[in-house]
Amino acid sequence: MIEIQNISKSFEDKQIIHNISGIFEKGKTNLIIGASGTGKSVLLKSIVGLIQPDTGTVFYDGRNFTDADKEMKAEIRREIGMLFQGGALFDSKSVEQNVMFPLNILTKMSPTEKIDRVNFCLKRVGLENVNNKMPSEISGGMKKRVGIARAIVNNPNYLFCDEPNSGLDPQTSILIDELIKEITDDFEITTIVVTHDMNSVMGIGEKILFLFQGQKLWEGSKEEIMYSGVEELDNFVFTNKVMQSLKKK
Amino acid sequence: MKGFGRYMIFLGSLVVRRESLGTYYKLVLEECILVGVKSLFLFALVSTFIGAVTTVQTAYNLVSPLVPNYIISNVVREMTILELAPTIMALIFAGKVGSSMSGNLGTMRITEQIDALEVMGINATSYLVLPKIIASILMYPMLVIFSGACALGGGYLVGTLTGIISPTDYIYGLRYAFNEYTVTFALTKALVFGFLISSISCFKGYYTKGGAFEVGVASTEAVTTSVMAVLIADYLLAQLLL
Numbered sequence: 001m002i003e004i005q006n007i008s009k010s011f012e013d014k015q016i017i018h019n020i021s022g023i024f025e026k027g028k029t030n031l032i033i034g035a036s037g038t039g040k041s042v043l044l045k046s047i048v049g050l051i052q053p054d055t056g057t058v059f060y061d062g063r064n065f066t067d068a069d070k071e072m073k074a075e076i077r078r079e080i081g082m083l084f085q086g087g088a089l090f091d092s093k094s095v096e097q098n099v100m101f102p103l104n105i106l107t108k109m110s111p112t113e114k115i116d117r118v119n120f121c122l123k124r125v126g127l128e129n130v131n132n133k134m135p136s137e138i139s140g141g142m143k144k145r146v147g148i149a150r151a152i153v154n155n156p157n158y159l160f161c162d163e164p165n166s167g168l169d170p171q172t173s174i175l176i177d178e179l180i181k182e183i184t185d186d187f188e189i190t191t192i193v194v195t196h197d198m199n200s201v202m203g204i205g206e207k208i209l210f211l212f213q214g215q216k217l218w219e220g221s222k223e224e225i226m227y228s229g230v231e232e233l234d235n236f237v238f239t240n241k242v243m244q245s246l247k248k249k
Numbered sequence: 250m251k252g253f254g255r256y257m258i259f260l261g262s263l264v265v266r267r268e269s270l271g272t273y274y275k276l277v278l279e280e281c282i283l284v285g286v287k288s289l290f291l292f293a294l295v296s297t298f299i300g301a302v303t304t305v306q307t308a309y310n311l312v313s314p315l316v317p318n319y320i321i322s323n324v325v326r327e328m329t330i331l332e333l334a335p336t337i338m339a340l341i342f343a344g345k346v347g348s349s350m351s352g353n354l355g356t357m358r359i360t361e362q363i364d365a366l367e368v369m370g371i372n373a374t375s376y377l378v379l380p381k382i383i384a385s386i387l388m389y390p391m392l393v394i395f396s397g398a399c400a401l402g403g404g405y406l407v408g409t410l411t412g413i414i415s416p417t418d419y420i421y422g423l424r425y426a427f428n429e430y431t432v433t434f435a436l437t438k439a440l441v442f443g444f445l446i447s448s449i450s451c452f453k454g455y456y457t458k459g460g461a462f463e464v465g466v467a468s469t470e471a472v473t474t475s476v477m478a479v480l481i482a483d484y485l486l487a488q489l490l491l
């Protein structure tokens with residue numbers, strides 16, 4: 001479980017995130033949704049500590065991450081896996097080296113243990129026989145999968161995904177979403193997914209936090225999202241025709 | 250001025266929270282190959298030609314029966330050691346190695362690879378940048394020695410093949426009135442330039458924001474700024490040490 005309290009962040013004199021609090025539950029896929037430019041990525045980066053928030057505190061299972069000392073931070077970081085918007089694979093390293101990288105840095109496993117673990121994770125995301133390919137030689141969807149494999153290789157307790165299916169076709173998007181959901185269920189981890197894709201919301205949104213211009217306007221589940229009564233959320237949800245026709249019923 | 254302050258902070262962040270020494274050893278080795286070994290061809294080519302051309306032009310300017318022939322190679326030696334090898338080559342080094350360092354880091358920044366390292370708890374500055382700077386400080390002086398040798402060799406080849414100067418005169422000129430301090434001076438310059446070029450280029454690349462266009466801008470700025478820094482440092486060092 002991850003809890004955030006009163007997170008705010010400004011860049012120069014423009015406030016991007018306004019005093020957001022919330023709880024992201026363990027074993028669930030927690031979604032942060034909102035239109036482009038509302039600060040979803042900034043919020044996610046504040047939670048993992050890539051951005052230092054101006055105010056507010058982040059707790060990982062009760063452990064204060066924001067004010068933690070070096071050792072504590074390192075310990076929590078070891079339990080974090082993150083998938084970036086573009087995959088963020090190291091392009092000078094092969095697929096196998098990419099996935100193995102966190103193990104090299106964070107663990108003292110033997111080479112054979114590492115290889116086994118890497119192959120297990122690659123298989124888990126449905127990739128085989130690509131170990132020696134370079135990131136430039138594989139497709140966008142495959143990069144995302146390699147990114148997921150790298151994020152889960154060190155058995156994280158917390159998984160963060162920034163727009164896991166941006167730039168993918170609808171079918172592949174669903175596969176990636178389901179993969180994230182399965183991994184969350186299998187390993188009982190706390191997963192936070194940033195997305196603006198309504199398909200993902202209706203597919204895997206167990207707990208949803210809606211951001212609008214840097215403020216949290218609503219939270220709930222995918223079952224409740226149609227009946228929120230929040231105008232901004234309705235505008236976001238019912239943008240496409242199919243959803244609009246659903247609303248009329 | 251604000252940029253200079255940020256550069257100093259950047260340098261400070263290099264030395265905190267380091268990974269294990271073993272990790273660095275491997276990274277530095279890889280960088281040495283990139284920075285040093287892969288520059289050999291270009292350095293050999295450029296310095297041999299500059300050495301050859303300097304010889305021909307010095308000879309052209311010294312047509313006087315009063316000046317002995319060995320003065321030609323003597324002048325070539327002084328120019329090579331004091332300026333051509335350490336300084337002119339630094340400009341080439343900035344163009345080749347500096348721009349590639351900056352482009353490399355800039356791309357890693359905009360594709361979030363640097364964020365990915367940070368999430369894993371790695372101090373990306375010291376992990377990515379420190380090996381590059383150490384490799385440059387180690388390799389650039391060696392490249393300077395190498396280009397010095399190439400330049401003198403190029404001068405020898407052209408000078409003797411075209412009959413401007415006899416082999417004995419050329420060698421005599423090289424050894425005539427030799428002051429070892431010029432070599433110390435050249436290597437001191439090489440150390441400083443190696444550090445300046447790599448750290449400035451990494452700094453420019455590391456803080457790239459935006460997209461592919463900005464990566465290109467950062468690389469250009471990296472070369473411009475390091476060339477200016479090299480020229481200013483060249484002047485200051487000459488004032489201080491000569």
Ligand SMILES: Nc1ncnc2c1ncn2[C@@H]1O[C@H](COP(=O)(O)OP(=O)(O)OP(=O)(O)O)[C@@H](O)[C@H]1O
Nearest residue numbers: 011012016034035036037038039040041042043196
């Ligand atoms: N490092 C930064 N410096 C200054 N402004 C920033 C920085 N990062 C983000 N912003 C600003 O914060 C705002 C929110 O950006 P953010 O990337 O969080 O949007 P987002 O909700 O993730 O959008 P998208 O769905 O397009 O990814 C934008 O207006 C952006 O310009």
Ligand SMILES: [Mg+2]
Nearest residue numbers: 040041162163
């Ligand atoms: Mg974003």
